[in-house]
Amino acid sequence: MFTTRPTLQGTFGMVSSTHWLASQSAMAVLEDGGNAYDAAVAAGFVLHVVEPHLNGPAGDLPVILAPAGGDVRVLCGQGPAPGGATIEHYRSLGLELVPGTGPLAAAVPGAFDAWMLLLRDHGTKSLAQVLRYAIGYAEDGHAPVERVGQTVESVRALFETEWTSSADVYLPGGRAPAPGELFRNPALAATWRRLTAEAEATGGDDRVAQIEAARDIWRTGFIAEALIRQSDRPTLDTSGSRHTGTLTAADLAGWSATYETPATYEWNGWTLCKAAGWSQGPVLLQQLALLPPVPELPAYGSEEYVHLLTEGCKLAMADREAWYGDAAGVPLAALLSEPYNTARRALVGEKASYELRPGSPDGRAPVLGAHAT
Template structure:
């Protein structure tokens, strides 16, 4: 079974499975197809966290989030007159992580040769794929920037394709063909290792480093060059970590560590009161208020540049104290806790408001094109889940390196990413910009176990909303007893009462965005409790994917979200 945010990626992964490949071969094939068919949502120079559960091994996290380059010091950015990392442009580029993570996954857990998993992406890049309406809308949103400044992007993406028209990226197809031709080796693994070296130090690495040194326009309205160098590329390798896990009501939930926002999902579970009824106003209010507390802790304590007191943040005693802060009224404050008795420290700009319709920001590109506080969907990220006939399971959330993040590198057909915008230019924070440390990412795939066996992989695009929408889906399954598809289709919501992870770091105190389908009774009850409720479109919140396996019967299932009108679940 496969579920991804684009039907061509799902079908390509299914083709790999039907050709005898396993879940990891299929995931890599899908990941590279997503680079081609959703270039406004992800790219090979972006990043990807992956959670994998081999049927005969332990759950592991494969980190494809690159760190800040060696020259990306706070002093450098401050010397340029900046108080935030720009939301677009070369200064926001971390070391690319996605490509190497996919290669490591294929090397260690796959069975197929590199050429066999890349052939689907090469075919769609060379011969074309039907352009989505979202692709064209995103190109139009940054058309002026492409025409006046990012001319290499204009050469590839203008004029914007009409929906359904075939769109090609011949430069990307040629990049992968050349990579395969130059990746010599006597074994499957040797070819993959050769490809990794070419990405870091060969023609791809040289093109990335050379282009990164060229100044380009960013959200500041000025042109800056990247801090990224060839040495940064040569020194990066994706790596494995143990997941952070939490036991809840017979389930074990596995997430990436606090260099991501993944533990927010687990904290929200820890904050839930016992015995409350699913899908009631009290249920919604408790979830929203718990999310605020967990997100406040994210701001104060999560990051790769500090010592994160994670054991206490997930402990029963800590969350009992935190839960006592929740009453019948909506909080409009940012209230981090004090794990291990430490004093929380927040960034200096936690409440900066943004104007989502600001034309100048849109003309220079947005930070992440995610779901705004007004509920409008502008795209954002991708997700994929795969389970194979043997029970191997994988969840991955590829993102970054979208074409509105940085100018296209003409020799390669893709741009750099912008993940450094998530780090703060303020010393002493766990998410302070620090060379060699990962900026805290919002990317957050999920994996659920029962009795030590992986039974469900799931996730969603959505930036800061990911661990809200994913939690609501999981609780619909675990508490509501809904099927995967019914849980995805259930009315969804999110709150934005905390600093956004993306430039310009907006916060909307008390804001709660709900789908209209949630119903007037729930909306009225939430407003009576003091929530600033914004009613969005009936199918606007979430783009979830999920696969599952019943360990007793071996029956597989999958579901995909209709909201993006591209997600697709397939199996046989």
């Protein structure tokens, strides 16, 4: 059978990402003697440059890593809400919902610190060696994918009136990035160059000391200062009003990425690992728990098979809406238990359900937000 997606094989190494320049950069790291973790970090920072509409260093980063001969671990790069982001604070502003845009929606940035921990603990390359690819594409330019320009156009008015520093980068001369045209982000390149220079000045020739210095610069140095300045700037958000954020210097300085044990489920001889209930990863585990034993599964690809998987997905997603959030309060053991999912499986009828039907693990009553559908 002809396919445009052939099976790829190799004996040296292989990289897969959502953008060819990130994959190419990661492969260059491997060919330069770096390991898989070095390559992943380099690719991650390139993705910040070439897919800025999808991710960035101030976003979040859940990582599942399996070191050779070691235990599977999860690296949590999901920052919490700032300390001042309380229900009382939002209601004092006349808000019943957190605005979808603007500084009030911001969590503590988590991605950068998680990348640094991954590089420090499992990589071999220096900060400058993994950042040079992102710096190169930001400084010298790259041909952006179509969605970058489309996304910029969708927020043009906001950039031009509220996020003017973003307009300087993404609307040079008033034009959004266009496919096939060279696009540069000199501000980001300058940021990483300054970060690298300051980290090297502090850490000297010690690779780990440089990475630790970079983490400190992000949390307490010039980058932290810029994040707080932006948070303190009244900005129009989806509420229709201007608000300042709740992010403080203490929030940035007091948080770091952490390692944890993954959520797991045994299925058909395999152990599947996901991040815990602060992510939506356990949804997949519960979808497997909702299936009957493998010998009882309908024929692969049949109508009955697709129906069972689809309805199980709905039930798992309903439990996500009711139960996921702060990891300490998520009853994952009960949600993945055999008795609970056997009872949930009985809800799958012959017809598709249009209801949101969360369950009651451990007998607890589910709580859904008013806007959950």
